[in-house]
Amino acid sequence: MINWKQDFRLLAFIQLVLGFFMLFPTLIAVYLKEEAALQGFLAAYGAMALFCSLIFYLTRNIEKHTLASRDGYLFVTFTWIIATAISAIPLVVSGSYVNYSSSFFEIMSGFTTTGATVLPEIESLPKSILFWRSETNWLGGMGIVVLFVALLPALGVSGTLLVGAESVGPTKDKLTPKIKTTAAILWSIYLLFSLLETVLLKLGGLSLYDALTVTFSTMAAAGFCVKNSSIGTFSSAYVDIVVTIFMMVAGANFALYFKAFSGRFKSVWKDGELRVYLGIWATVSLLSAMFLTHKETYEGFWQSLRFSAFQSASILTTTGFATANYINWPAFSQMLLLLLFFVGGCAGSAGGGVKVIRVVTLLKMAKANISQRIHPKGIFQIRVGQNTMRPDLLLSISTFFGIYIATGVLGSVIISLSGTDMLTSFAASFLCLGNIGIGFGEVGPTGNFADFPSSIKWVCSFLMLVGRLELFTVYALFTKAFWKR
Amino acid sequence: MIIFRDNTYMHPSVFFFMMGDVRDLRSLHTSKKIVILGAGRRGLGLAKHLIEEHRDVVIIDNSHERVATAVAKLDCLGILGNGTDIEKLIEAGCESAEAFIAVTNSDEINLVSCGIVSSTFKNTKTVAAIRSLIYTGVDGLKEGLLGIDYIVNPNAEAARYIFNTIEQGVYSNVLGFSNTNLLLYNFYVEPFSPYIGTSVMDMRNKLKADFVIAAINRGHKALVPSGNTIIEPKDTLSIVADSEEVTDILKTVGKLQKKPTKIVLVGASRITRALLNRMTVAMRSKVTVVDQDEDVCNEFSERFPEVLVIKADITDEDIMQEEQLGSYDLLIALTDNDELNIITASYAKRIGISRSMALIRQNNNYTRLASYLDIDVVISITDTTVESLLRYLRGTNVESLHSLYSGQLEIFEFSINGTCSVCGKKLSDINMKKKAIVAGLTGKSGKSVIPTGNSILHEGDTVIVAAMRESAEFIQKLFG
Numbered sequence: 001m002i003n004w005k006q007d008f009r010l011l012a013f014i015q016l017v018l019g020f021f022m023l024f025p026t027l028i029a030v031y032l033k034e035e036a037a038l039q040g041f042l043a044a045y046g047a048m049a050l051f052c053s054l055i056f057y058l059t060r061n062i063e064k065h066t067l068a069s070r071d072g073y074l075f076v077t078f079t080w081i082i083a084t085a086i087s088a089i090p091l092v093v094s095g096s097y098v099n100y101s102s103s104f105f106e107i108m109s110g111f112t113t114t115g116a117t118v119l120p121e122i123e124s125l126p127k128s129i130l131f132w133r134s135e136t137n138w139l140g141g142m143g144i145v146v147l148f149v150a151l152l153p154a155l156g157v158s159g160t161l162l163v164g165a166e167s168v169g170p171t172k173d174k175l176t177p178k179i180k181t182t183a184a185i186l187w188s189i190y191l192l193f194s195l196l197e198t199v200l201l202k203l204g205g206l207s208l209y210d211a212l213t214v215t216f217s218t219m220a221a222a223g224f225c226v227k228n229s230s231i232g233t234f235s236s237a238y239v240d241i242v243v244t245i246f247m248m249v250a251g252a253n254f255a256l257y258f259k260a261f262s263g264r265f266k267s268v269w270k271d272g273e274l275r276v277y278l279g280i281w282a283t284v285s286l287l288s289a290m291f292l293t294h295k296e297t298y299e300g301f302w303q304s305l306r307f308s309a310f311q312s313a314s315i316l317t318t319t320g321f322a323t324a325n326y327i328n329w330p331a332f333s334q335m336l337l338l339l340l341f342f343v344g345g346c347a348g349s350a351g352g353g354v355k356v357i358r359v360v361t362l363l364k365m366a367k368a369n370i371s372q373r374i375h376p377k378g379i380f381q382i383r384v385g386q387n388t389m390r391p392d393l394l395l396s397i398s399t400f401f402g403i404y405i406a407t408g409v410l411g412s413v414i415i416s417l418s419g420t421d422m423l424t425s426f427a428a429s430f431l432c433l434g435n436i437g438i439g440f441g442e443v444g445p446t447g448n449f450a451d452f453p454s455s456i457k458w459v460c461s462f463l464m465l466v467g468r469l470e471l472f473t474v475y476a477l478f479t480k481a482f483w484k485r
Numbered sequence: 486m487i488i489f490r491d492n493t494y495m496h497p498s499v500f501f502f503m504m505g506d507v508r509d510l511r512s513l514h515t516s517k518k519i520v521i522l523g524a525g526r527r528g529l530g531l532a533k534h535l536i537e538e539h540r541d542v543v544i545i546d547n548s549h550e551r552v553a554t555a556v557a558k559l560d561c562l563g564i565l566g567n568g569t570d571i572e573k574l575i576e577a578g579c580e581s582a583e584a585f586i587a588v589t590n591s592d593e594i595n596l597v598s599c600g601i602v603s604s605t606f607k608n609t610k611t612v613a614a615i616r617s618l619i620y621t622g623v624d625g626l627k628e629g630l631l632g633i634d635y636i637v638n639p640n641a642e643a644a645r646y647i648f649n650t651i652e653q654g655v656y657s658n659v660l661g662f663s664n665t666n667l668l669l670y671n672f673y674v675e676p677f678s679p680y681i682g683t684s685v686m687d688m689r690n691k692l693k694a695d696f697v698i699a700a701i702n703r704g705h706k707a708l709v710p711s712g713n714t715i716i717e718p719k720d721t722l723s724i725v726a727d728s729e730e731v732t733d734i735l736k737t738v739g740k741l742q743k744k745p746t747k748i749v750l751v752g753a754s755r756i757t758r759a760l761l762n763r764m765t766v767a768m769r770s771k772v773t774v775v776d777q778d779e780d781v782c783n784e785f786s787e788r789f790p791e792v793l794v795i796k797a798d799i800t801d802e803d804i805m806q807e808e809q810l811g812s813y814d815l816l817i818a819l820t821d822n823d824e825l826n827i828i829t830a831s832y833a834k835r836i837g838i839s840r841s842m843a844l845i846r847q848n849n850n851y852t853r854l855a856s857y858l859d860i861d862v863v864i865s866i867t868d869t870t871v872e873s874l875l876r877y878l879r880g881t882n883v884e885s886l887h888s889l890y891s892g893q894l895e896i897f898e899f900s901i902n903g904t905c906s907v908c909g910k911k912l913s914d915i916n917m918k919k920k921a922i923v924a925g926l927t928g929k930s931g932k933s934v935i936p937t938g939n940s941i942l943h944e945g946d947t948v949i950v951a952a953m954r955e956s957a958e959f960i961q962k963l964f965g
Contacts, residue, residue, distance in 0.1 A: 375793060375795060375807075375808065376807065377795050377796050377797045377804065377807070377808075378793055378794060378795050378796075379779070379782040379783060379785075379786045379794040379795070379796050380786060380794075381783065381786040381787045381790065383787070383790050388787040
């Protein structure tokens with residue numbers, strides 16, 4: 001049976017961790033004397049205290065059990081929902097957001113690293129609120145639960161379960177024998193790259209505040225920005241290049257950085273997924289740049305490459321930053337970006353989407369299937385890089401893709417109820433599901449979700465959550481089997 | 486070739502009589518003694534060769550019958566006992582032996598016994614046959630393992646032989662060498678051949694090609710020819726020439742074949758794996774492996790993604806049709822079943838595969854049968870292993886070694902080092918007592934020449950010498 005009490009006790013602990021991270025924007029609010037914002041944060045702390053004390057009281061004497069896999073699914077899903085619910089409080093209490101649906105949408109978009117916003121005008125908001133908004137990006141990037149496992153006392157095998165339910169990709173790499181160490185290593189690498197990017201952006205002339213918030217969103221492959229026109233505001237080639245590189249860094253498998261740091265460069269170089277990931281990015285950037293040059297959208301090839309490389313990386317890694325309003329690009333370049341909507345980052349990265357490894361595996365399955373028709377008795381294994389994909393993995397990957405597309409299409413149908421056009425409905429649904437943040441039509445790089453009705457915002461929040469937790473974790477809760485026996 | 490039958494039986498009393506003599510005999514042994522653990526096919530095959538080279542051989546085995554067979558067939562000493570029993574190893578005289586060779590069917594026993602010998606008797610070289618690739622890896626083990634001096638992997642040896650055969654174009658009777666591009670090709674002289682009645686020297690002049698006739702097999706007797714030897718009908722001539730010359734000669738006689746590329750391997754065994762490991766990715770991409778075990782197929786497909794792996798029974802007629810196996814250049818039957826290998830390889834020729842090879846694991850008698858069934862090359866895993874062991878025992882300057890005509894003749898490939906007695910001499914000055922012939926000479930640069938009496942041997946040269954079995958030891962001393 002489900003260990004409700006134990007799950008919720010752990011959940012309360014996670015809120016405490018979150019509370020610690022909310023200290024930073026609170027201090028900013030105090031420092032900048034943003035009273036409305038401060039009120040908001042205090043309200044959030046109040047809610048948190050109430051929630052935690054209630055849970056701790058109800059679960060004061062529990063017996064410890066090892067968590068089962070359904071506990072993992074339940075715990076992770078609820079963690080994300082409750083963390084979002086509490087973190088959204090400052091936004092609405094401070095008066096920066098019109099209603100709770102909007103602020104919930106915004107924070108869900110933050111934690112799931114989607115980066116879609118309901119704000120038509122960003123820069124006028126209190127700085128502490130914007131900082132918190134960007135910080136949720138950063139926390140969600142490597143995963144709240146992963147952070148929790150890294151910080152809190154050893155959870156043992158239960159920890160593996162929790163991390164497994166949250167981290168992305170069809171296979172879960174354990175870097176070290178102990179899951180706590182693995183989680184700590186992942187977060188350290190994440191922290192290290194974040195520091196590096198902040199320093200580089202600071203050198204590029206950004207203020208510490210801007211550099212930090214941009215870093216938060218880049219490293220999480222998330223896409224919130226404290227400026228109205230995203231990264232384009234800085235109109236600096238240096239910033240574009242730094243952000244492009246770090247978006248690509250965030251979209252690659254973090255396990256590979258661990259391997260690289262421990263000197264196993266060969267296995268990094270031989271990694272099939274990484275090669276395809278970089279290959280896709282390079283191909284799309286170059287093709288798009290050549291077409292943009294041909295159509296004279298920008299002055300010269302290098303200028304075109306700067307924007308196409310940035311935009312390709314932004315969509316591929318599901319970040320959702322913009323330096324150009326690609327809605328005005330020629331159709332071919334836009335179609336290339338649309339193609340990237342169905343790829344996403346690598347497994348074990350901060351990025352969302354279908355994940356490169358799944359796309360590669362699906363293509364190889366198609367190839368193997370065709371070969372099988374030619375040689376009916378042939379044995380064809382599906383290999384990505386050095387790894388052979390086991391049949392159960394293949395099944396889970398094809399199922400994932402099926403459900404992913406079905407969810408996205410169904411989402412578009414529901415969104416279209418709000419009266420949006422076809423392209424916008426389609427883009428809105430898939431940009432939420434893929435945690436991308438920007439799309440086409442009215443939700444393009446300059447658009448936002450402000451005009452959507454509250455009900456649609458809840459639908460979008462659901463899509464973001466489902467996408468971030470890779471479908472199965474959330475959908476498991478909706479099955480009969482989960483609640484029976 | 487070793488021929489023995491399982492029903493060979495020796496009366497126990499004879500055997501125990503010999504056992505009683507162990508102590509006395511031991512004192513007579515010189516440093517030429519070799520102790521072989523395991524009286525199986527490999528053990529006996531090796532012993533036979535070594536005895537022919539005038540070495541003293543002691544065979545240890547724990548089966549009474551096998552020891553009895555060995556003693557009955559070969560002029561050797563048999564000891565009944567366990568190879569991991571130190572008492573028995575002392576009894577066999579391992580202390581004074583030149584080498585201890587463990588060739589039982591068990592990798593573990595071979596390893597352990599060699600370990601015991603090398604740690605107890607420091608001066609005895611130890612050699613172990615290790616079948617499992619897990620132990621020897623792809624490239625073989627470092628020497629350091631348990632102090633064993635040389636590890637032979639029967640599967641890898643067979644794979645190496647097959648690979649070389651493929652590289653040389655799968656002629657029924659071509660031998661290749663390690664360090665030179667010279668080839669040895671066996672010609673059968675047809676009863677109405679124009680060369681009948683001519684001398685070796687005249688034939689060379691007629692053919693206008695640069696080659697040496699290294700040996701002649703007449704009836705069932707091999708001989709090393711001189712220039713005046715007359716060629717008779719039904720002779721088999723062993724000709725050494727460089728690969729281009731061989732190609733020219735083969736063109737003249739209309740026997741040229743192109744190197745096979747489209748290859749089907751039947752049976753996904755360890756040899757198959759070792760063979761595929763030797764191939765480049767480009768070569769492998771034209772290879773098809775057929776096996777009927779699904780797990781093995783999965784494993785191969787995983788390990789060699791460029792290879793087409795088919796899960797099917799090769800005896801199933803449909804699979805030949807469906808995969809159009811008839812269009813392949815070469816079929817190699819490598820299953821664990823000798824009879825199936827022979828039948829498959831023979832059938833392959835019927836359905837149009839240009840050439841076929843069959844592996845023999847158990848019964849070497851099939852090698853003779855195979856030639857009647859139109860199989861181009863028969864690989865005996867015992868023979869390839871024994872050859873590798875002999876190569877090791879004969880010393881490091883023997884680059885390769887082949888036996889011809891049922892072992893009557895040995896083809897040596899020597900590298901000449903500065904200290905040997907023939908270094909710097911003209912060939913005509915080397916007295917080989919008409920028992921051997923220098924058939925090829927390759928300089929340090931890799932350029933091959935067909936030697937004449939005036940050719941001089943330099944340090945670093947590689948020479949090919951054909952020698953009668955009984956003088957193999959003398960020749961080896963001369964060039965060693």
